[in-house]
Amino acid sequence: MTVPLVVIGASLGGPSAIRTVLAGLPADFPWAIAIVQHWRADHDELLPDALTRGCPLPVAVVFDKEPIQPGHVHLARPDYHLLVEDGHFALSLDAPVNYARPSIDLCFESAAEALGPAVTGIVLTGANDDGARGLARIKALGGRALVQDPSGAECPTMPQAALAATAPDAVLRLAEIAPWLTRAAGPTLRPSP
């Protein structure tokens, strides 16, 4: 059975926003989570703590071909693109997309194409428009889209670009995202429509 996957993209201001979202999730959150945060490659050892301090779920930076695991937080590796294939992640060193590697768009697009309606994409704070195209692709292939409310975002550019590209299922303040996901994941592993 396909493991439902939440893909979260963030850039400037992302670490604190991501910590807030993750800290609000229950320890038995049943879906898999993948996080793409723009991050300097030479500081990669600082990434897990910066993004997931206080997160109740197991966390690891993704290795190539690692399975998508329910209830786990998978972190995109700095300086590699994170792609989603059928049931696992794949990494690539292809050229940066709009100066970003990992590219949120690439991760979201590949997740949509591999998993269709089992994907929920979330665009958080950031100073560029990465993620907008990918979020539209997720919606087009039957997945769900959330966007952080730009008015509360540390940097509203990225959420605004996402809103311009697609009509999300919800525009939420940071504190509302974990409860939304928890409700959507429901008591079983199956996503509710």
Added chain:
Amino acid sequence: MKGSGAATSPAQEPTLALEKLELRLLLEAIHGSTGIDFRGYSPASLKRRVLARVKAEELPSISALQARALHAPECMQRLIAGITVHYTTLFRDPGFWVAFREKVVPILAGERSLRLWVAGCSSGEEVYSLAIVLAEAGLVERTRIYATDLSENLVEQARAGVFPLRLMKEYTANYLAAGGTRSFSDYYSADHEAAILSAALRRRIVFARHCLATEGSFNEFHAILCRNVTIYFAAALQARVHELLFASLAPAGILALGRAEAMRGLAHEDEFEPLDVRERIFQRKSAATA
């Protein structure tokens, strides 16, 4: 993607399924026409690279690209180059080269003559980085480095050892971060826009075409560098290549993988000891301890 999900979007599903079929047929066509086998490649990045070629050739579909590539050899060459190109730098991951100098060089220094293999050498950045490190360690004179890639064009490019001059600033910074102690400009001469690497570096390198996906082991090596090469392969082909690398490694030989590559789950996992966990440097156990 899953082909059976009734809940998937009806409007987009045929396009994706069709694209998947077209991609499979294209890979068959490339294999049948050139012998080069991309069928075991990881699909997500492969599809992106192919679609980039569709766009660059200003064609409407993968099928149209297939038709042109089969009838126009130069289009086929561009397609293969587009699929096989790797984005790398001299002294990529400086931390790897620091670990290599500290942990691998002392092991290699115990051998009277050395055979090293850079498997998937692309345009040569990795092999020249290796040659520089071995030269600075005083080992190069007793070393033969084999540098192979499946693409004839890339092997030629690697053999030429010419890089854009504008990249030398970045490469110099990498070299210094990687523990380099000399002046990096000693290793190349500038000619207009090009940096031509010193011929002395090339003297101990054998460049050759070799396909990890279809060919076998051709020698036994004291160290193999195969970093960020197999991430482009799907799991079955990765397992094949792992087998090939293992078979090509002397007892107590060194295997260096890319930072994102796990040994976990591979057939010979238990026959390696990590020398540097973060930089993915492993040593094959010698016969006595295996």
